[in-house]
Amino acid sequence: MIKFIIAFRYYRIYNLIMGWLKRILDSTTQKLEGRTDTDIIYKIILLYFYSLVSFVFFLVLGIASVIYKSYIISAVLLLSSVLSISCYFYLKRTRKEVICSYFLVYLTAVNFLFLLISGGVFGVGYIWICLFPVSSIIILGSRKGMYYSIGFFITCLAILLLNKALSLTLNYDLAFSLIVLGAYISILIVVYIFDFQRNYKYQKLVRSMFETKDESSRKDYFLSKLSHQIRTPLNNITVISNMLDRNKLDPEQRDIFDTIIASTNNLVNIVNNIVKVSSIKLEDEVVSKVNLDLYSTINNTLKLFKDQYRNRLNFNFIYSRDIENNLWGDPVRIKQLFINLIENIIKLYNQKKINITINVSTRKETAKRTELLFEILCPLLILQKDDYGHYYAESDNRNVSIDDERIIENNLDLTITRRIISIHNGELEVSSDKNQTTISFVLKFNKDTKKEPLYKEEELISKTDELLLKPHKKIDIENSNILLVEDNAVNQKIILLSLKNNVGNIDVANNGKEALDKFGKSKYDLILMDIQMPVMNGIIATKKIREVEISANTRIPIIAITANALAGDKEVCLAAGMNDYISKPFQIDVLIQKMKNLLEQDA
Numbered sequence: 001m002i003k004f005i006i007a008f009r010y011y012r013i014y015n016l017i018m019g020w021l022k023r024i025l026d027s028t029t030q031k032l033e034g035r036t037d038t039d040i041i042y043k044i045i046l047l048y049f050y051s052l053v054s055f056v057f058f059l060v061l062g063i064a065s066v067i068y069k070s071y072i073i074s075a076v077l078l079l080s081s082v083l084s085i086s087c088y089f090y091l092k093r094t095r096k097e098v099i100c101s102y103f104l105v106y107l108t109a110v111n112f113l114f115l116l117i118s119g120g121v122f123g124v125g126y127i128w129i130c131l132f133p134v135s136s137i138i139i140l141g142s143r144k145g146m147y148y149s150i151g152f153f154i155t156c157l158a159i160l161l162l163n164k165a166l167s168l169t170l171n172y173d174l175a176f177s178l179i180v181l182g183a184y185i186s187i188l189i190v191v192y193i194f195d196f197q198r199n200y201k202y203q204k205l206v207r208s209m210f211e212t213k214d215e216s217s218r219k220d221y222f223l224s225k226l227s228h229q230i231r232t233p234l235n236n237i238t239v240i241s242n243m244l245d246r247n248k249l250d251p252e253q254r255d256i257f258d259t260i261i262a263s264t265n266n267l268v269n270i271v272n273n274i275v276k277v278s279s280i281k282l283e284d285e286v287v288s289k290v291n292l293d294l295y296s297t298i299n300n301t302l303k304l305f306k307d308q309y310r311n312r313l314n315f316n317f318i319y320s321r322d323i324e325n326n327l328w329g330d331p332v333r334i335k336q337l338f339i340n341l342i343e344n345i346i347k348l349y350n351q352k353k354i355n356i357t358i359n360v361s362t363r364k365e366t367a368k369r370t371e372l373l374f375e376i377l378c379p380l381l382i383l384q385k386d387d388y389g390h391y392y393a394e395s396d397n398r399n400v401s402i403d404d405e406r407i408i409e410n411n412l413d414l415t416i417t418r419r420i421i422s423i424h425n426g427e428l429e430v431s432s433d434k435n436q437t438t439i440s441f442v443l444k445f446n447k448d449t450k451k452e453p454l455y456k457e458e459e460l461i462s463k464t465d466e467l468l469l470k471p472h473k474k475i476d477i478e479n480s481n482i483l484l485v486e487d488n489a490v491n492q493k494i495i496l497l498s499l500k501n502n503v504g505n506i507d508v509a510n511n512g513k514e515a516l517d518k519f520g521k522s523k524y525d526l527i528l529m530d531i532q533m534p535v536m537n538g539i540i541a542t543k544k545i546r547e548v549e550i551s552a553n554t555r556i557p558i559i560a561i562t563a564n565a566l567a568g569d570k571e572v573c574l575a576a577g578m579n580d581y582i583s584k585p586f587q588i589d590v591l592i593q594k595m596k597n598l599l600e601q602d603a
Contacts, residue, residue, distance in 0.1 A: 054084035133188040142195045235584035292329040316357040327445040335575040340416040345378045376439040475599045480525040482506045485515040487533040498588045512541030531562040546577040557598035
């Protein structure tokens with residue numbers, strides 16, 4: 001019973017010490033994540049652990065030396081324990097892992113040599129030299145650790161062979177010296193092989209990760225290309241089918257025609273389901289870093305939705321006055337984030353009126369950095385979260401069956417939002433109460449402390465947004481002058497045939513460059529812009545048109561017509577300055593309605 005109690009107490013002490021070490025390492029690791037490279041984080045954590053273990057090791061031996069009245073040995077060991085813990089705090093403050101690595105290796109070598117020469121408290125100080133290869137290879141790596149271990153071995157060999165000439169405290173005979181050195185060499189070889197295998201497996205894992213990432217990129221490119229190639233002819237079939245008069249066909253022809261339409265619709269659904277697995281390509285860092293007018297960026301994004309869903313959406317935008325205007329960030333990424341969030345809320349909540357509150361406030365601020373808290377309050381969504389941080393929601397339409405394909409359309413897809421937030425070193429949080437759902441996240445921005453030129457990129461973006469949203473004269477679609485930007489001749493012909501009875505005039509440009517030339521020579525009321533085109537694509541053409549409009553103090557609605565329908569394509573188009581988006585295949589009535597919404601909206 002007494003042995004059990006003693007063992008239990010030792011077990012509690014062990015858990016207490018390990019828990020203390022874990023808390024220290026966890027706190028330091030959390031501070032490093034998102035700021036430092038992963039390999040450096042691993043090295044720093046390793047040095048943290050080693051410095052703490054060295055501190056405990058030298059402290060225990062030093063206390064034992066005091067008990068056995070070996071005061072010189074205790075003084076050296078206690079000084080080493082102080083230097084070990086000092087190295088820990090120095091590393092924690094400066095993050096200079098290279099200096100600390102060499103310092104700990106030299107400190108270990110000096111102490112082990114001292115214990116070898118002095119014999120330690122119990123006369124067995126030679127034992128500790130066998131641990132040096134473990135320390136040096138773990139801290140410095142296989143190559144440098146091997147060099148230092150060999151140098152340490154040569155030093156130990158000289159001490160053991162010349163111990164009589166040096167008049168050491170303990171005399172080691174030749175046979176004993178060979179046994180100690182043989183054990184040292186054996187441990188060195190074992191540790192080196194182990195570290196070599198570990199590095200080999202790590203490099204293999206890294207190569208596998210790069211190959212997987214490359215394969216994923218090729219897959220997404222293939223899906224994007226496949227989607228574009230399939231959707232274009234599908235769109236032609238759909239539009240031409242809508243142009244035919246079904247009543248002029250005999251019963252047999254009508255049946256064949258209906259079969260073609262049904263098969264086409266099924267193929268459209270298949271293509272939509274295929275591209276569901278792809279996601280937007282977001283770089284691992286913010287691409288464009290400019291002086292950011294955050295208020296205008298968010299507010300102008302909200303105005304896009306107000307114009308499109310004027311009878312359904314009501315925004316309450318609360319922006320703290322404490323937020324400074326010298327933030328350094330990417331306005332396009334911020335737009336994509338809010339477009340994705342609001343689109344998901346609209347998609348999931350099918351009631352007539354949706355009230356959304358957006359609150360932006362300062363969470364933490366320093367001289368060079370600001371952390372902003374974003375809270376989006378929307379109607380209650382029934383949410384679930386998986387182990388990977390993805391959220392799933394049920395639509396408010398309770399009549400949709402579990403096997404209905406509309407379930408796929410009503411899934412909460414916050415992939416774009418989560419990726420952009422992670423780029424800014426933040427994390428997405430979603431919570432719900434009885435009446436509403438709150439989506440919150442923190443974004444970290446650096447402050448722009450340098451003097452910027454009079455003309456900034458964010459001013460261009462802000463002015464572009466103002467022009468984009470500026471009221472214009474109401475125009476009937478029948479009297480409108482339209483510019484169609486499309487590189488495919490068949491697509492041009494089909495769209496011209498579909499719209500010729502609904503619009504006043506349609507000019508055609510074969511690519512973005514031709515569109516810019518025609519835009520500079522003629523006045524258009526609306527542009528239908530394809531995205532994938534040779535010479536200049538639709539995204540670049542739209543941005544250049546918005547730049548021209550700033551000096552001309554005009555603006556023209558632009559609708560993206562694209563065969564791409566991957567996640568994030570719509571957000572990219574709207575963030576580039578387009579007013580609306582429609583993917584192929586589409587119903588011509590839907591396109592005409594979108595055109596009317598932009599042309600005939602009240603001034």
